[in-house]
Amino acid sequence: MKIQILGTGCPKCRLLEKGSREALDELGIDAEIEKITDMNTMMDMGMLVSPGFAIDGDLLHMGKVLTSDQIVKILRTYQKEETA
Numbered sequence: 302m303k304i305q306i307l308g309t310g311c312p313k314c315r316l317l318e319k320g321s322r323e324a325l326d327e328l329g330i331d332a333e334i335e336k337i338t339d340m341n342t343m344m345d346m347g348m349l350v351s352p353g354f355a356i357d358g359d360l361l362h363m364g365k366v367l368t369s370d371q372i373v374k375i376l377r378t379y380q381k382e383e384t385a
Contacts, residue, residue: 302330302333302357302379303332303333303334303335303356304325304332304334304335304354304355305335305336305346305353305354305356305358306334306335306336306353307337307343307353307354307355307360307363308336308338308343308351308352308353309338313351313352314351317366317367318334318336319369320366320369320371321334321369321372322334323369324369324370324372324373325376327369327373328376328377337353337355346358346360347360348360348363349363350363350364351364352364352365352366354367354375356375356376356379361375
């Protein structure tokens with residue numbers, strides 16, 4: 302699994318990355334975190350407002366900083382869908 306944080310590296314992007322790391326630690330998931338700062342890549346993924354949160358190339362949220370609890374819920378849902 303690859304978590305992707307889309308944005309320019311602003312404070313909101315850093316908070317989203319921090320929350321993602323906390324969620325991964327809480328769930329005991331070993332996943333790569335990739336920071337995407339290239340505007341063309343972000344636009345290709347469909348992001349219009351930063352920061353963006355994606356898993357394995359699927360943009361799931363944009364324009365707000367998700368809390369670690371929100372990310373935990375997303376990751377649990379994502380894991381269930383992978384095993385279904």
